[in-house]
Amino acid sequence: MSRRSAVKNKAKAPDESGIGPRQPCPCGSGKRYKACHGSAGGVVEVAVARPFEGLAAECELIALREFVPSGTATLSLVGQEREVTLATVLPMAAAGLIRADGVAYVGLQVQTRSSDISRDLARAVRWALTAEPGDVLTVVGPDTDAGDKPERLQDLVAVDAPLEAVVHTDFTWWMPEGSEPTGEVALSLERANSAILPTERIGPAAYWVDAGERAHLRWVRPEPEEDLLAALARLHARGELGLGEGSRYAGSFRAHGLLVPVWDLDRESHAREWTDAVDQLGTRLDAALASLADEPLTSDERRARDGLLGRQITIR
Known part of the structure; x- marks a missing residue:
């Protein structure tokens, strides 16, 4: 191996954190690791082993996050008038979406995530509570935190409330009834429907x-x-x-x-x-x-x- 190749491969190798420099940063910022927590002085948080611990809906949340292809469930938010629906996956794997008819969704299967999925969901829920029809939250990050203390999903929902998951045969629920998808949403919808497992x-x-x-x-x-x-x-x-x-x-x-x-x-x-x-x-x-x-x-x-x-x- 030439000296130039050796140096190049070394630069791409993961550091002691196990994260490659060009991989998404686990903080959920949407940046590459080398430009975020992998930079000089950066800190990588230890992943939370049981992000949904303490919630009666823990098992359902894991199922929706890991292997249910198309599913939704209404979150039991405490003290909030707006209804927010949890979704397995949204168009382009977005973290949040407000449909044109005002229905608010937050996604579980997203493009990037931090060390705490529960915190990511709380950030997305906070965004959804004030977002407008047509708004899309592509990724969550520290800038979406409310206040100095980051919230977790356990802080926003009734912890003893079950989650009534609804499994869908396709992803037509992405769109308001009677509307036709266009552009990237239409392509994403077609790909998602073709890959879905019954x-x-x-x-x-x-x-x-x-x-x-x-x-x-x-x-x-x-x-x-x-x-x-x-x-x-x-x-x-x-x-x-x-x-x-x-x-x-x-x-x-x-x-x-x-x-x-x-x-x-x-x-x-x-x-x-x-x-x-x-x-x-x-x-x-x-x-x-x-x-x-x-x-x-x-x-x-x-x-x-x-x-x-x-x-x-x-x-x-």
Whole structure:
């Protein structure tokens, strides 16, 4: 390697933070890292492991943020007259949008984010409360903070309020009824609709997704990971971890501090055909979790847990 190439590659390499100089800065400013917190004297904040902790809607928020393609839910804002709707993704992955008819949206799946997604959402909500029809918030950053103390979503909503998520088959809700998209919005809408995976909510934070060759159940669980894995292992050792014929436990992935178990399902069965099985599995899982306090895992259950630990998956 020539000296010039070595110097060039070194300049592009991530620093000790693990962030490349040309990547978006994790503060959510929209700038490249090298021009923001990666500059001399810059400070990179440690990412908040559970940004939605303390909210009754934590599991639903994670599902909408991570794998639900098209979904909306009205936020239970405290002391605010204007209604703000949470959306999985908005045109061009914007952080906020006020439709021409005045409906206010904030997006979860955005272009850039800081070390705290909850703080980003609070910034977007504050913007949406005063923005005008047609306004778009492309990214959030420190300049959108209200006051000296940055707010978090937990400061703006009723923490004990559930989130009633509505799953849509496409993204036509981006536009007011009867209007036609044009320009970049029309292109973004076409691309989004063509890439959407059929998805249905079949239980609290439990979503059926048709991924092509197979369907899946992705279920965000609120329990601490160690307890949940132990309960899953107990069911697995008893042969009770499945959802019936045509199902198989595939593994799990971590998302924002919680574990998301995943089952492969026969896609020939309609999503609603799995609802009862999910309810029954939930009952078995709750019983297994309750039994952990008085009944330590047996040797067979510990071996089952070790096997489950190795079954980490990646969603696409």
